[in-house]
Amino acid sequence: MAQTYLKLGLNLPIKFNNREGLVIKGMGVNNGKSLINKPATRQFLMESIGEEGLKVVRSLMGRETTDEEIAEKTGLKLNTVRKILYKLYDYRLASYVRTKEKDIGWYIYTWKLDLGRVRDILMARKKTTLRELMSRLEYEKSHIFFICKNGDCKVTFDVASEHNFKCPKCSGIMDYNDNQGNLLSLEGEVNRLQKELRNA
Ligand SMILES: [Zn+2]
Numbered sequence: 001m002a003q004t005y006l007k008l009g010l011n012l013p014i015k016f017n018n019r020e021g022l023v024i025k026g027m028g029v030n031n032g033k034s035l036i037n038k039p040a041t042r043q044f045l046m047e048s049i050g051e052e053g054l055k056v057v058r059s060l061m062g063r064e065t066t067d068e069e070i071a072e073k074t075g076l077k078l079n080t081v082r083k084i085l086y087k088l089y090d091y092r093l094a095s096y097v098r099t100k101e102k103d104i105g106w107y108i109y110t111w112k113l114d115l116g117r118v119r120d121i122l123m124a125r126k127k128t129t130l131r132e133l134m135s136r137l138e139y140e141k142s143h144i145f146f147i148c149k150n151g152d153c154k155v156t157f158d159v160a161s162e163h164n165f166k167c168p169k170c171s172g173i174m175d176y177n178d179n180q181g182n183l184l185s186l187e188g189e190v191n192r193l194q195k196e197l198r199n200a
Pocket residue numbers: 148149150151152153167168169170171172
């Protein structure tokens with residue numbers, strides 16, 4: 001069986017054996033075992049790759065292996081496994097090394113997990129949400145709102161005034177809308193996220 005020595009980004013020597021998977025010398029492969037049980041990580045994976053995706057992730061934990069071997073181990077179709085792997089790759093949660101198998105002349109893709117990236121993704125999402133909430137909060141703070149009695153429209157004072165305080169949609173009467181409740185819940189949400197990001 002052909003054995004190739006190649007280098008991953010880690011700059012560690014790797015002994016490649018396409019049946020056994022990769023063995024990285026000088027490094028225990030811990031690429032997700034402790035992370036998969038974190039509720040936030042699990043939830044993210046469930047949402048992005050689903051139950052079948054979790055099977056693929058589990059079969060990749062603690063080792064590096066080929067798409068074909070994952071399909072064998074999980075009982076999933078090779079095509080399904082590949083789709084999931086490329087989804088993980090899209091999120092930079094998995095990477096692969098492509099090697100040409102000299103004996104058989106085709107390429108072998110050996111995959112590796114990096115679940116640690118889930119944390120970065122979740123942090124980036126929280127930051128985006130925080131920015132959106134803060135701009136919404138600013139908007140709510142700096143405007144006076146009017147709401148249609150029929151509940152189908154909420155507009156700023158300027159818009160309500162342009163329409164003589166009649167609803168632009170149904171011509172119903174528009175009343176002043178007290179947005180204190182909104183402000184409070186937005187502020188609460190902003191504080192909660194800021195705290196989470198500080199403690200992360
Ligand atoms: Zn209306």
